[in-house]
Amino acid sequence: MPNMSLKKNEMPSQKPDIRNKNFLEVALGYTQEQALDEAKRCLNCKNRPCVSGCPVQVRIPEFIEKTAAGDCEGAYQVIAQSSSLPAVCGRVCPQENQCEKHCVRGVKGEPVAIGRLERFVADWHNQHKQDAVHKPAPNGHKVAVVGSGPAGLTCAGDLARLGYEVTVFEALHTAGGVLVYGIPEFRLPKAIVQKEIDGLKAMGVKIETNMVIGRVLSIDELLAQGFEAVFIGSGAGLPKFMNIPGENLKGVYSANEFLTRVNLMKAYREGSDTPIQQAKKVAVVGGGNVAMDAARCAKRLGAEEVTIVYRRSEQELPARAEEVEHAKEEGIIFELLKNPTKILGDENGSVCGMECLEMTLGEPDASGRRRPVEKPGSEFVLDVDCVVMAIGTSPNPLIKSTTEGLETQKWGGILVEEATGLTSRENVYAGGDAVTGAATVILAMGAGKTAAGAIHRQLQGEMGGCPQA
Amino acid sequence: MYKILKKQVLNPTVTLMEIESPLVAAKAQPGQFIILRVDAEGERIPLTVADFDREQGSVTIIFQIVGATTEKLNRLNPGDFLQDFVGPLGKPTHTDGLKKVAVVGGGVGCAIAYPVAKKLHQQGCEVHTIVGFRSEDLIILKEEFKSVSAMYALMTDDGSAGEKGLVTDALRRLIESGERYDQVIAIGPLVMMKFVAKLTKEYGIPTVVSMNPIMIDGTGMCGGCRLTVGGQTKFACVDGPDFDGFEVDFDEAMARSAMYKDFERRAHEEACNLFKGVE
Ligand SMILES: Cc1cc2nc3c(=O)[nH]c(=O)nc-3n(C[C@H](O)[C@H](O)[C@H](O)COP(=O)(O)OP(=O)(O)OC[C@H]3O[C@@H](n4cnc5c(N)ncnc54)[C@H](O)[C@@H]3O)c2cc1C
Ligand SMILES: Cc1cc2nc3c(=O)[nH]c(=O)nc-3n(C[C@H](O)[C@H](O)[C@H](O)COP(=O)(O)OP(=O)(O)OC[C@H]3O[C@@H](n4cnc5c(N)ncnc54)[C@H](O)[C@@H]3O)c2cc1C
Ligand code: SF4
Ligand code: SF4
Ligand code: FES
Numbered sequence: 001m002p003n004m005s006l007k008k009n010e011m012p013s014q015k016p017d018i019r020n021k022n023f024l025e026v027a028l029g030y031t032q033e034q035a036l037d038e039a040k041r042c043l044n045c046k047n048r049p050c051v052s053g054c055p056v057q058v059r060i061p062e063f064i065e066k067t068a069a070g071d072c073e074g075a076y077q078v079i080a081q082s083s084s085l086p087a088v089c090g091r092v093c094p095q096e097n098q099c100e101k102h103c104v105r106g107v108k109g110e111p112v113a114i115g116r117l118e119r120f121v122a123d124w125h126n127q128h129k130q131d132a133v134h135k136p137a138p139n140g141h142k143v144a145v146v147g148s149g150p151a152g153l154t155c156a157g158d159l160a161r162l163g164y165e166v167t168v169f170e171a172l173h174t175a176g177g178v179l180v181y182g183i184p185e186f187r188l189p190k191a192i193v194q195k196e197i198d199g200l201k202a203m204g205v206k207i208e209t210n211m212v213i214g215r216v217l218s219i220d221e222l223l224a225q226g227f228e229a230v231f232i233g234s235g236a237g238l239p240k241f242m243n244i245p246g247e248n249l250k251g252v253y254s255a256n257e258f259l260t261r262v263n264l265m266k267a268y269r270e271g272s273d274t275p276i277q278q279a280k281k282v283a284v285v286g287g288g289n290v291a292m293d294a295a296r297c298a299k300r301l302g303a304e305e306v307t308i309v310y311r312r313s314e315q316e317l318p319a320r321a322e323e324v325e326h327a328k329e330e331g332i333i334f335e336l337l338k339n340p341t342k343i344l345g346d347e348n349g350s351v352c353g354m355e356c357l358e359m360t361l362g363e364p365d366a367s368g369r370r371r372p373v374e375k376p377g378s379e380f381v382l383d384v385d386c387v388v389m390a391i392g393t394s395p396n397p398l399i400k401s402t403t404e405g406l407e408t409q410k411w412g413g414i415l416v417e418e419a420t421g422l423t424s425r426e427n428v429y430a431g432g433d434a435v436t437g438a439a440t441v442i443l444a445m446g447a448g449k450t451a452a453g454a455i456h457r458q459l460q461g462e463m464g465g466c467p468q469a
Numbered sequence: 470m471y472k473i474l475k476k477q478v479l480n481p482t483v484t485l486m487e488i489e490s491p492l493v494a495a496k497a498q499p500g501q502f503i504i505l506r507v508d509a510e511g512e513r514i515p516l517t518v519a520d521f522d523r524e525q526g527s528v529t530i531i532f533q534i535v536g537a538t539t540e541k542l543n544r545l546n547p548g549d550f551l552q553d554f555v556g557p558l559g560k561p562t563h564t565d566g567l568k569k570v571a572v573v574g575g576g577v578g579c580a581i582a583y584p585v586a587k588k589l590h591q592q593g594c595e596v597h598t599i600v601g602f603r604s605e606d607l608i609i610l611k612e613e614f615k616s617v618s619a620m621y622a623l624m625t626d627d628g629s630a631g632e633k634g635l636v637t638d639a640l641r642r643l644i645e646s647g648e649r650y651d652q653v654i655a656i657g658p659l660v661m662m663k664f665v666a667k668l669t670k671e672y673g674i675p676t677v678v679s680m681n682p683i684m685i686d687g688t689g690m691c692g693g694c695r696l697t698v699g700g701q702t703k704f705a706c707v708d709g710p711d712f713d714g715f716e717v718d719f720d721e722a723m724a725r726s727a728m729y730k731d732f733e734r735r736a737h738e739e740a741c742n743l744f745k746g747v748e
Contacts, residue, residue, distance in 0.1 A: 171686070172686065173553045210553050212555060215557060215558060216492050216496065216557075237690040239692045241692065243702070248695060248721055256691045257693040260685055265513070272510070273510060273512035273537060273538060274685075277728075348724065349725070396688065
């Protein structure tokens, strides 16, 4: 008998006024009973509209059916066939724009909590099953992966499973990409990412940290060293600034710097070697996941007042709905339809305020969203001592500038053939944010998968074997 | 992990170390830097490649003990290991085609200036070196500089060695006595570089300065190292560290470098107390 409740089962969470002072995970995860009960809301639709909303086509009704029947491991195996990072995606996918957007239960009431169920199933597996370390027989071929974010890790995993000898080259001292340096612990515990990486290592993937490709070694040198193909999953790490006066004052951070100090360098811990400003009033400019993460980190670091300044209205906020909700519950203030024009400094060159203008929404622009228009004469000053710019990132030009013949878009995205991820250079593939610009974990993962398949077909072809789809 | 091969105390606050790091040694050029972490919980700090030995696969760093991390680093000895050591980062110093150059170094900035002077010398350029220190006990790399310089001028703030005065005094005298430099390369404290650039601007001598802002990743990802150069924002770790001295906004750079002063002072005191407790 399906559960006909119009609402999703609520996610057990830490209380807002407690969690906004710690870095522990906010959402605690369904219990088995809650999961079974939620799973019963799925109608097992024949035409599976939800699946069409998932970028990697997780077989949603099948895994939910198994969950409802209490077969968690079976459910996990279904998901694992399409997604290599279910514990991550269950937590961070913008489900409301993807799988859950298309769920028929959402027509009247709330959609099935697909993401929460995915997370439940993945966590259950991680707690109860020891993945048998299956080291595939080597096929004698070497592939290099640049960058250890979701795109690179997925590509590496898929190729390792096929017997390739894979080496991942990561610029930072820790693998994981944005999953470790960007998304905070309270939203995605680092232990989950580490488990994925340990899994890859157990399969024989080599992970070389401190390897800035383009400096330490170039793509051409990797090819010359005997790697038969290279996958570039270097992300979109270059922060944008607004180019307004005062942006280089003390107390202005890019979200990347702020989040890197907090997450990767653990500046939130007592006694950390890496400093971070003890700000009282923080403004975060932007409205995406990055902005929400920075604002919620600032709150947790002890700021009295944290304000999101976004130039469009609530409707256009690009962040996951759940993060906006969580941020509000935690006491983050939203100044919507406002845009900074100038950051004000005191005599020491430290931030002491931010001047903003009010905006209204005009005609839709190329992105289909209504264009924000300034209201002349509406200037006002926000009293802040710290500003975090979270207005977007673009691909780092380092690899392009050191790889002859690698073509990119004007804004830096690497040009690839969509079906394979092949770049303008032979044997060089790319995917994830490095190609699309800042996007999502699941899309990066999908791109890593696509490229792994294409690399395999190419190298199989060269081996004279029959190319497999 | 990266092994420390050699350690040498250059003066009470400056130490030289040779680190085993074949990949960095293979590519390093004067003007480039590395980022290291002493231990698994450590901060990432940038240090210039002071020298390299491609055959031995080692890189020399010279660092001044100014805070917690350099203090920790200085406690290590040959045979110990560093957690992380990544590089070479940044753009190499541009030396092509230079025939006569004044290299101006201040304090530990001399560690950064020396490999540049050496490279210039090796490519047949006439190098005039002017170095400044607070006092005699802080002098470093004197013989090294002398061996690659056609002229070596030593200045101290207190007159305890060389001549009493500032590097800018010596540089002005040389210029006024008719020395014609293709370029001046100034590396040292921000104030020193600011005044060198001010002086050379009067004479229209192209001047390169090496900027050392606070850094984290060193790959262009955080923007923490940004500077205003010619009215534009630049990231020192990827666009530099060398910049046109006439274009750099030194006042802004000075304010930004003091961002974590209080934190650093506390961290340093704590580190010192910790070590005192151990001894
Ligand atoms: C704060 C924040 C919050 C986010 N929240 C969400 C969310 O809730 N949901 C969601 O779906 N998406 C979210 N995203 C976006 C998502 O994280 C990215 O789209 C995704 O991580 C992209 O994966 P990637 O593998 O392409 O690149 P990345 O994860 O960026 O990884 C790239 C890796 O390559 C390394 N690298 C770069 N250059 C080099 C080089 N030259 N040599 C060697 N290594 C190099 C980098 O150090 C990095 O480790 C968020 C992003 C941020 C910053
Ligand atoms: C590209 C580059 C190359 C460098 N090369 C060398 C080198 O060859 N030898 C050397 O001794 N130092 C060099 N530095 C400076 C060195 O990185 C800092 O001295 C070091 O980070 C201090 O770390 P700490 O934890 O010991 O001190 P902290 O506790 O971090 O700082 C102590 C004091 O130094 C100041 N400070 C912190 N970071 C810097 C910085 N990057 N530049 C100037 N002042 C700073 C702080 O404001 C504080 O007053 C270089 C810096 C850069 C960016
Ligand atoms: S991977 Fe993401 S989009 Fe796909 S089903 Fe899971 S939560 Fe939904
Ligand atoms: S659309 Fe919703 S109800 Fe239908 S199968 Fe998918 S998750 Fe279940
Ligand atoms: S150190 Fe992070 S961008 Fe330069």
